[in-house]
Amino acid sequence: MTLATDDDVFSALVEPFRGELTAHCYRMLGSVHDAEDLVQETYLRAWRSYGKFEGRSSVRTWMYKIATNVCLTALDGRARRPMPTGLGQPASDPRGTLESRPEVTWLEPLPDRVVWGGSSDEPEATALHRESVRLAFVAALQHLTPPQRAAVVLFDVLALQASEVAELLDTSVAAVNSSLQRARAHLAKLDRESQERAPELDDARKRALLAEYVDAFERYDVPRIVALLSADVVWEMPPFTGWYTGAEEIGALIETNCPAERPGDQMLVEVSANGGPAFALYMRDPVDGVHRAFHLQVPTLGADGVTHVRVFFDPGLFARFGLPEELPAEHLARARALQQDGGVAPAE
Template identity: 45%
Template sequence: MEEFADLEPFRKELLAHCYRMLASVHEAEDAVQETYLRAWRAWADFEGRSSVRVWLYRIATNVCLTALEQRGRRALPSGIVAPSTELDTVGAQAPDGIGWIEPIPESRVADDPAAIVTLRESLRLALIAALQYLPPKQRAVLILREVLAFPAAEVATMLDTSVAAVKSTLQRARARIDETAPTQGEVYEPTDPAARALLEDYIAGFENADTAALERALRADAALEMVGTTTWFSGLVTCMKVMVSAAGEPGDWRMIPVIANGQPAVGSYYKGEPYGIAVLTPTPGGLTHIHVFSTPSLVTYFGLPPTAPGP
């Protein structure tokens, strides 16, 4: 079907939508595949009463809502426990029903530079984490109305509800987001020279075991989260102790810049082997958050080589 093939350009934006809903790039990819499968099966019955884009978002949103019925929310360590004070803390697994938020490569959700700039704010880790506190239906309404700017009437059609219900659900979702979303202030774009300088200090701090570079990179209220465990640290002094200890000797680490969740990030290698992805939050005054995803397979998922390249 040639006409069905015309739906392919929507794939990346649908992936971004499903990721906001599910906070897992792998679950989001499965949801997009299921969306296209359902669309293929229903294509002959599509009567054009709405645009194809609205029709696809309706399918994708309902696929996500079904997936969310079968599991609990995903979170970052700071959304589960208080910060650790002991440097040798061994991170415990999350309580039952809670999984971990995953990072998403920017290249997976957009190609067009203008679209990328628009997407970045809606994919930042702080917002993705805050969205997970919302019940699934509230999450869907907030994303469809506030992020994607669909009219209330179209959202009501997508969710088989009334316009009045959409409006009241959106009010509740906004109130809950105001309670849970941290106030970050200005966050630099990954391409901003100030963001690049902080990224360079972070990389130099690890690759060269340069304590001064690490200290330049961090803001006084910085937080370091070890995603995949319930361990995280808060404050410049504690974070520096952890990072200086982890930096080891010059040459132990190799880091390659990437962009994840609309934020500067690095693919990390330890003694030549893939370690994971670290996502940075650059602001005036320094990095406020470093989220370390110590999953080696993420390195190749972000399009990086399977072993550390040369200097």
């Protein structure tokens, strides 16, 4: 008979919380890389203090207190992670010059696989959890002070009582309530996608819209892409500082700046990010014909089509999503077929 060690007991108690703690740290920091590092630090601190844990709170609450303090320490003196729409500048000219600022620590997308194992078929109980890592919400959180972020996440996302939040943050209930009131008012102005959300699409319509979207991009059919966008769609793509609005304007942006020239030049591979669908785009190199990692798109869907597209021009993100640098072999046949048939859409 093998006796359980302290390591075994500790792991059994805390390991089930790794995914949700990663999501918690991501909401606070806006970076999956930082979130994973801070979760590791959380587990290290928890192990060191495990002998002093007296069970006056649940293990989950205890772990969240450690993780929150780790995040607040990490955020001390750091600049927030913005998206281009959060820089305070008006929409850009789609035919103008693109300005890139790779030195800015931009907001990053969250691969679902690091929180939920990559499954897209989660039970209803996780709906709020997925909603709480939407890019629009996380981007809005970045405009709050770190203590305000912590208060909002602990109270509104994790549904802790104000007294529990006060204890976790080592402050008073009155201070927590005051911080929440200010933070919620600020978030209401920033997270417009929550305030002005269109009716939810059913799953069949979502799948159909996404399939059309992928097909239009892979055929490099710009008029069809434009037709799938809502009239007031927003497009942004860090590290480029500009953002764009309007379906026709975004069509002009694609025609002016996209290096694709014909069907099959760009191929999309579906992944899951921030609780919803996302696409890794591979662009064909005109020199050697190899499709390589180009950017990652996270679209938001509405009743009138695609309402917001956040495009991340960071090929380094592909590895985070478990993707290779070159187009996976199972997609090559479709790329060749599109190139051979000229990308003509099949008859209805």
